[in-house]
Amino acid sequence: MDKNSKIYIAGHRGMVGSAIYRKLQSEGFENLITRTSAELDLRNQQAVADFFAQEKPDYVFLAAAKVGGIVANNTYRADFIYENLAIQNNVIHSSYVNGVTKLMFLGSSCIYPKMAPQPLKEDYLLTGPLEETNEPYAIAKIAGIKMCDAYRAQYGCNYISVMPTNLYGYNDNYHPQNSHVLPALIRRFHEAKEQRVPSVTIWGTGTPKREFLFADDLASACYYLMQNYDEPGLVNIGTGEDISIKDLALLVKKIIGYEGSIEFDTAKPDGTPRKLMDVSKLHSKGWKHTVELEQGIKLAYQDFLRK
Ligand SMILES: NC(=O)C1=CN([C@@H]2O[C@H](COP(=O)(O)OP(=O)(O)OC[C@H]3O[C@@H](n4cnc5c(N)ncnc54)[C@H](OP(=O)(O)O)[C@@H]3O)[C@@H](O)[C@H]2O)C=CC1
Numbered sequence: 001m002d003k004n005s006k007i008y009i010a011g012h013r014g015m016v017g018s019a020i021y022r023k024l025q026s027e028g029f030e031n032l033i034t035r036t037s038a039e040l041d042l043r044n045q046q047a048v049a050d051f052f053a054q055e056k057p058d059y060v061f062l063a064a065a066k067v068g069g070i071v072a073n074n075t076y077r078a079d080f081i082y083e084n085l086a087i088q089n090n091v092i093h094s095s096y097v098n099g100v101t102k103l104m105f106l107g108s109s110c111i112y113p114k115m116a117p118q119p120l121k122e123d124y125l126l127t128g129p130l131e132e133t134n135e136p137y138a139i140a141k142i143a144g145i146k147m148c149d150a151y152r153a154q155y156g157c158n159y160i161s162v163m164p165t166n167l168y169g170y171n172d173n174y175h176p177q178n179s180h181v182l183p184a185l186i187r188r189f190h191e192a193k194e195q196r197v198p199s200v201t202i203w204g205t206g207t208p209k210r211e212f213l214f215a216d217d218l219a220s221a222c223y224y225l226m227q228n229y230d231e232p233g234l235v236n237i238g239t240g241e242d243i244s245i246k247d248l249a250l251l252v253k254k255i256i257g258y259e260g261s262i263e264f265d266t267a268k269p270d271g272t273p274r275k276l277m278d279v280s281k282l283h284s285k286g287w288k289h290t291v292e293l294e295q296g297i298k299l300a301y302q303d304f305l306r307k
């Protein structure tokens, strides 16, 4: 990418897309193209074809998707598979038709088998059954990886796939039911503190382990890989460190300054027992995260308080 390249960031108002937008701006890129979902519904094949034919972007970051936490994935199963397949099919195919130089597809760590060995290496893809709660979303994401590889193999397209671990940061979704765990806990502990509620309930047993990456770090990795990575297959993006949900809840409780107790709603799903990324490939390419979890949660909490 050079500073005059025309770059389309699909999903620029979301947590990831907005972080990629900020990163590109801070690096001096000015020719950035964006559309909200109201302006351009990426599920609409003709609208996407017309947009690409008119704008002819050089580079595409595909960060638009139907996204949510464990209960949203499990509840809106049809929406998660249909919307994600439609968005990625339309954007990837229109990129090919209109000669996009390079495209980055964002997947997720949920593409790996539920019981895969830890840490998760890139070559564990398609080696076992998926986690049931997010299987439709994961199937769509796996199709996206395979679509990038197929367009590379048949048409020589330089389309790359990156697999971020669980993310959090600025512009996160704080919906009480549909969000991911970190924004959910920030909101719940904050409201419990404000309303002097004696206990906070978190979902599941608290024993699953997750890895968390600050979205601005992810944007930095995406920028780095867009400049320095041209391979088929996938590359994990994470920190290589994980934490149990119980310990995460204790950390959020401490940062927010809530003094009540924690209870567990075991009627809610735990999901995958552990999802720790093997980040040796990413490190070998020359990128490492900079924001540690406690610091990142403090930054996210400040952002939550500003909204
Ligand atoms: N959040 C996480 O923990 C993780 C996210 N990822 C991946 O990162 C990417 C970005 O996720 P994140 O930023 O968290 O998600 P958000 O929900 O914050 O943002 C998604 C964006 O996609 C856009 N979008 C959704 N549907 C459509 C549509 N039909 N047409 C056009 N635009 C649409 C929305 O645009 P608008 O605002 O204009 O409506 C929104 O800004 C996704 O591919 C996700 O799978 C991967 C791993 C973990």
Ligand SMILES: C[C@H]1O[C@H](OP(=O)(O)OP(=O)(O)OC[C@H]2O[C@@H](n3cnc4c(=O)[nH]c(N)nc43)[C@H](O)[C@@H]2O)[C@@H](O)[C@@H](O)C1=O
Residues within 6 Å of the ligand: 067, 068, 069, 070, 071, 073, 108, 109, 110, 133, 134, 137, 165, 166, 167, 178, 179, 180, 181, 182, 184, 185, 202, 203, 204, 208, 210, 245, 268, 269, 270, 271, 272
């Ligand atoms: C990024 C990733 O996100 C989803 O998978 P997930 O990793 O299971 O993500 P989650 O953040 O929703 O939950 C993590 C853990 O935390 C526990 N948990 C406790 N209390 C709350 C809570 O209040 N909300 C939520 N959401 N979870 C909670 C919850 O029970 C689970 O054990 C995928 O569907 C898929 O979309 C995907 O790729």
